[in-house]
Amino acid sequence: MNFRNNPQLNKHGELIHLLSIEGLPRALIHQILDTAGTFLSVNDREVKKVPLLRGKSVFNLFFENSTRTRTTFEIAAKRLSADVINLDIARSSAAKGESLLDTIANLSAMHADMFVVRHSQSGAPYLIAQHCAPHVHVVNAGDGRHAHPTQGLLDMYTIRHYKKDFTNLTVAIVGDIVHSRVARSDIHALTTLGVPEVRAVGPKTLVPGDLREMGVRVCHDMAEGIRGADVIIMLRLQNERMSGAMLPSAGEFFKNYGLTQEKLALAKPDAIVMHPGPINRGVEIDSRVADGAQSVILPQVTFGIAVRMAVMSTIAGNSA
């Protein structure tokens, strides 16, 4: 059996898991962003803790390695006073041949309250949410190419922080869209929040035409893609895709789609430049842009912790 209804909402429409931004109501997204705003001040306090998840156990299950995302989730959970257990599944259970669901059953028996899951396969967190105990909450920390909802939400927090209103914006997402879970989550969030123009920019091998059905304008020309944009989201080009059948070389990619000062000048003068990190200087973005006045890449990281605190405290407060 599979979920008939949106598995991340309970029957009252409250968030019990965060698996994808797709299907989340606009008001719920704003509510999470508002909550994140209240947590930002926690990060400035001398004692950076609130007791919302005291006594709760948060398990970080990273079936795919990621130091940065795991760390931000760990900090967020600790600032909510949760006990955090990091499991390097990629090097332990999975390597020993334990199946995904056996791993989940074992960890559930350790009385976990929340699983933060990173997996290389699209949809894996859905399988976990479907098979874990009813009181356990699942947060998708990135699954295959499918979704990275907390990244999507922190990107929305960042945009709202600098631009206030979503309904008059042009947002360009540039680079390897086809393999990007961040791009998918951003697109769902932006279209849900009422952004009138979302552009996906890149060569045809990385920006498929099917994306139009997600409500975006597909641009294969960089100048067309970023002209007049309020927000430019650059995506990381994975090392293994820099040279092959998708792209001939990182250098040629940079020549066509790398964000330089000259290209940035085509966007609105007050445009902001975002990137989910880690950045490849000289591949998708020039150092002068990454470190320049319009870059908000580091504030994104700071907001990310507050947004993850908001997500975890929101779902922990709702029951299936």
Next chain:
Amino acid sequence: MKILIQNGRLIDPASGRDEQTDIAIAAGRVVRIGQVSADFHPNRTIDARGLVVAPGFVDLAVRLREPGHEHEGMLESEMAAAVAGGVTSLVCLPDTDPPLDEPGLVEMLKFRARNLNQSHLYPLGALTRGLAGEVLTEMAELTEAGCVGFSHAEVALKDTLVLHRALQYASTFGYTTWLRAQDGYLGNGVAAKGALATRMGLTGVPVIAETIALNTLFELVRDTRARVHICRLSSAAGVDLVRRAKAEGLPITCDVSVNHLHLTDIDIGYFDAAMRLTPPLRQVRDRDALRAGLADGTIDALVSDHTPVDEDAKTLPFAEAEPGATGLELLLGLALKWGEQSGQELARTLATITISPVRVIADALGSLASSAGQLVEGGVADVCLFDPAEYWQVRPDALRSQGKHTPFTGHELPGRVRYTLVSGHVAFESP
């Protein structure tokens, strides 16, 4: 054993017969259709009032999982599933472990099946040794052992030189080659390319993976005049190409699975691994073209594509889950459902799972060729009696197959099989 079936609605799609009548069976054969004389003394009389009496069904795509995958299906369980579904003849695929690439394996399988005394089993031999795509199998030996054709199952035969020679060799002796039309490179994906796969972040198989393979095959058929059966068509463009190739007179036939006749990629929902199928489910226009192609005869046969998959192999993330669904027990229900929805006469619907698939394998059937998939006096008494008005719910625990995964779990399907007779003995009756 003499059996008299009385008062049923006898439908024989081959002859077009559709009437309320009796049928007498003795020594494995149909001895009389119509008024049965008083000196016929049956050991058993079946009252078929309200039931359809049809030829036993013929399924051209079944995986029995033996040898090598017994954890997913045993000959006993899958043959029991066949008769429970009214299937009295089935063609099984060579992608076992080891593959059916030598006569001994085929003989063993036939022997085991014969001892179970259930449906007739027609194996497909592997086209190349180990399905490795390099060395041809001993086709004549395999045919002698009982193979009705040669297949490469789901393994893409990427090397067109080997494929060309395989078709030349097979056609020398009049053997039919059964091939899936999927390009070995473009076919590497887990869902149909399209808006859904893009949105869900699943790797997509484009339609051109099918059309390129079809065009290549048709060129090879034009050159070799080899007889080819195309397995599991999946796209509107594919149906169109097959239609044109048939109009041109190429010696080809093709089939479609029950899954592709009723489902689309939207049914994947939230990564439902029950929908992980090969070929992948495509879009509504493709499904509609497949339905129309089956109705107009472009597609010759409807198949269950029965593939038992165990729980461990399905409870995995979508892309890692093993493709396939159980199907033998759903073949009739899903055929009837298609027939109802597309306004087909019952006889026409039943033709897609009786006489039409028999025509695909007729050359290899020998003495059964004149009566399999039909109800004729003197012919083999393979009969299915079903209640066309009774709906039943698909419940995994009620399926006899060891494979419990099907996209249709919970669905209500028409057509309850009540009796299945194979060579004149009652192989199944519903409790």
